[in-house]
Amino acid sequence: MNAMAPNNTMRAAKRDAYGPPEAISVTRLPVPSPNRGELLVRIHATTVNRTDCANLTARPLVMHLVLGIRTPRQARIGTDFAGEVAAVGTGVTRYRVGDRICGFRDTGLGGQAEYLTIAEDGPVMSIPAGLSDAVAAASLEGAHYAFAFLQRANVQAGQRVLINGGTGAIGSALLQFTAACDAEITVTGPADAAGILYGMGARRVIDYTRQDFTQSAERYDCVFDAVGKSTFGRCRGLLSRTGVYISSEPGPYWQNVGYALLTPLGRGKRVRFPVPYGHEHSFPFIRRHLEAGTFVPLLDERSFTLDGVVEAYRYVLTGRKRGNVILRIGEKDRC
Template sequence: MKAAVHSRYGPPAVVRVAEVDQPSVGDKDLLVRVHATTVNRTDCAYRAARPFFVRALTGLARPRRAVLGTEYAGVVEAVGGGVTSFSVGDRVFGYNEGAFGTHAEYLAVPHDGPVATMPAGMTFEEAAPGTEGAHYAMAFIRVARVRAGQEVLVYGATGAIGSAAVQFLKHHGATVTAVCGTAQLELVKGLGADRVVDHTAQDFTRDERRYDAVFDAVGMSTFGRCRRLLRRASSGR
């Protein structure tokens, strides 16, 4: 099968298309023919090994994983003998960080991993980009232990992580203030934000409101700048 591979760290030019072995399917695995995937910032960080500490996960001198890719959508081509939750022909999408491998024609994934049947009416191209940002946004919400009725500020509400965070927070019953640029104000309101702050018109860190959690979804602020926004009982971002 064809795959995008890299054998050394560096810029996008280190990636090339090559023939590699098709993955084998274990008893609890699905073999998915990939119809759509993405190149996201996780892939870019692992490809370039930046920041440097990424090498602790990917290999000190050279990458352990030749084929990157975390997000995918495709069709189940085969299932292991112990799989009952999926069938050949199912349209599925999922997230495969750690194992990677979605930048290829075929991918083998555990049936009980982060994989699900695609919603009806959704294209592969629409489904594939929907997992990485949601994965990190949900991790934040769980770590922060956000509860219904709390107030949360999301800085960077239009990126993959921030837009997912706004929607998840509303689903959990939180009151959400979202920070974005002028051009995205209506978009963020449509995601469910209760209040939207235009960061080009005002410094959100000078907001007079206080929050139970502040989520910097783009890593462009600091705890020191945002600390004054937190309620006294809160101790983190």
């Protein structure tokens, strides 16, 4: 190691079995040591997001294949982090002690803790100048998936796009990325968020509690369901002749996966499945938008500390958060 790592213990959230938020405990563990090519990161902020919820509950059931059949292979939880390099392993060349970095991996990094180790060539990037730890942590999960939506639909300037659910982590990032493409965007969301949605680039806002967007007479080149509440069947009529439908969920019968395989064989309306790209593709894209100011992550009014992690998961599982829910970590709260 090139610098002294703190030779003590840390607080970390973990769960030994899949289950509800109550399966989580905050416990003391040894601070990990960075191996060759690894960084030890002191974490200042992380989020509790919908990927964390899937990893906690192992729902959908396919998560058992990814995370461990009967019990999770990794007890520590948390998919993202923002913090600073506290120590480096031998052979590290890209980062130095004190560098501010953030990272995300959908299968988990152990970010809901005071420290983690990560390979310097892993899913990590330096935090753009001027960004707080909270904003850096909030810039990853939803934006990583939104990037996949945008790429799979190949959105062009002037296209007409409908986004169902502009106030989620995915929807709010997708709205801003799509606006940066100069597309003409209609978005659904709760009425009291209309101002936020216009501010992020919407041309028209539909209050989803009062109006069923699928009954609209408008036609769109892309329909993005960023909250996974619609189906291709209900949205088909909204699509232009070669329009594209993408949802954040596989559909009640996983039909979006089948449609995504079959509809490209024809010449008409298509379903695409937003299989995520690797971080080496999404991170430079996200970073460019953060630096250009064309992406400002949406933060929920509520934030939590590590002690409140169970409450934070309960809140996110309601499906009612706005954008990203921050978990502040450590004494040095930079959020």
